[in-house]
Amino acid sequence: MLALEWLKNAHAAMDRIEATQLENIKKAATLMADSIEAGRWVHTFGCGHATIPVEEMYPRIGSFVGFHPLCEMPLTFFTQIIGQMGIHQFLFLEREEGYGVEIMKNYDFVPQDTMWIFSHTGINAVNIDMALEAQKRGMKVIVFGSAGASAGKTTRHSCGKTLFEIADVVVDSCVPLEDASVPLKHHYDKVGPLSTLGFVTMVWMTITTVAEILESRGVKLHIHPSHNIPGDTTARERLDEAISEYKKRVKVL
Template sequence: MLAKQWLNNARNVMSEIEETQMENIQKAAEIMADSIEKGKWVHTFGCGHATLPIEEMYPRIGGFVGFHPIVELPLTFFTNIVGQMGVDQFIFLERVEGYGREIMKGHNFDKEDTMWLFSHTGVNAVNIDIALDAKEKGMKVIVFGSAAEAKDKTTKHSCGKTLFQLADLVVDTCAPGEDASVPLKNHVDKVGPVSTMAFITAVWMTVTTVAEILADRGVKLHIHPSHNVPGDSTSKQRLADALSEYKRRIAGV
C-alpha cells in the first residue's frame, strides 16, 4: 500500500533528523535565542514550498514573537498554476540574480539579527542573494535544506557557491534530493514528496529549543495562544499582548 510506504519514508526522514542533526539544531537555536533575547529578529525566507515552514512558525498557535516572516508573493503564490503568477513565472523568478537583493531593500535589518533560510537544493539565485546580503549586513545565516543530497549540485548564482556553502550553520533536513519518495508503476516520476514534512519537523524541533533556551534564561515569551479553548478568559488579552509586542519590535522601539 503506497500510503504506508510514504508514511514509512516520512518516519525515516524524521528519525534521521533526530539521529544526525540534534547538535546543529541546538547550535542554531542558541544563535536565534541570542537575537531574540536582545530584542532583535530571526528573519525567515524561502521560495515555493519552502515558504510553508515560514508560514508555519509565526503567526500561529504555539509560535512566539521574535520570528519575522519574509514571504514574497510571486515566489509562493503559484496555486493559479497557469496564467497570472503561475508555475512558469515562479521558476523563472527564483533563478533571477539580483531579485533577492531587491527583496531585502523592503525591510530593516540589524547586524544582531539572524537570517534563517529554507531551500531544498540551495542552488537558486534568489535565496543566495538573500544570504549574501544578510552576511554583508553582519547577520548570521542559518540554512535548512537537503544539504548532503545537494552536495554535487551546481549553483545558479554567479558567486559560484550554493546556499549551503554560504551558511554559517546548516541543518540537513535529510529529505531525498528528488523529494518525491514513492515509485509508481508504469511511471517514470515518483509521487509523495517529503521535504515539507522534513522542514516542518526541523522547524518545530528548533523553535521549541529556542523557547527552552529563552525560558531557562528568564526571558518572557510572547506566545500566540489558542483563542478557541472554552473557559480560557484571558486568551484574547494574551493574543493582544503578543501582537502589541510584535508591533513594538517592528517599529524598532
C-alpha cells in the first residue's frame, strides 16, 4: 500500500531531523529568542509551498507574538494554476533576480531582527535576494531546507552562492532533493512529497525551543490561545492581549 510507503518515508525524514538537527535548531532558536526578547521580529519568508510553514506559525493556536510573515501574493497564491497569477508567472518571479530587493524596501528592518527563510533547494534568486538584503541590514539569516541533498546545485543568482552558503544558520529538512518519495510502476515521476512535512516538523521543534529559551529568561510570551474550549472564560481576553502586542510591534515596520 503506497500510503504506508509515504508514511514510512515521512517517519524516516523526521527521525533524521531528530538525529542530526537538534543542535542547529537550538542555534536558530537562540537567535530568534534574542530578537523577540528585544521587542523585535523574526521575519519569515518562503515561495510557493515553502510559504506553508510561514502561514502555519502565526497567527496560530499555540504560537506566540514575534513571528512576522512576509507573504508576497504572487509568490504565495498560485492555486489558480493558469491565467492570472498562474504557475508560469510564479516560476518566473521566484527566479527573477532583484524582486527580493524590491520586497525588502517595503519594511523598516533593524539589526536586532532575524530573517527566517524556507527553501527546499536554496537556488532561486528571490530567496537569495532576501537573505543578502537582510544581511546588509545587519540581520542574522536562518535557512531551513534540503541543504545536504542540494549540495552541488548551481545557484540561479549572480552572487554565485546558494541560500545555504549565505545563511548564518542552516537547518536541514533531511528530505530528498526530488521531494516526491513514492515511485509508481508505470510513471517516471514519483508522488508523495515530503518537504512540507519536514518544514512544519522543524517549525514546531524550533518555536517550542524559542518558547523554552524565552521562558527561562523570564520573558512573557503573548500566546495565541484556543478560543474553542468550553469553560475557558478568559480565552478572548488573552487573544485580545496577544493581538494588541502584535499591533504594537508591527507599528515599527
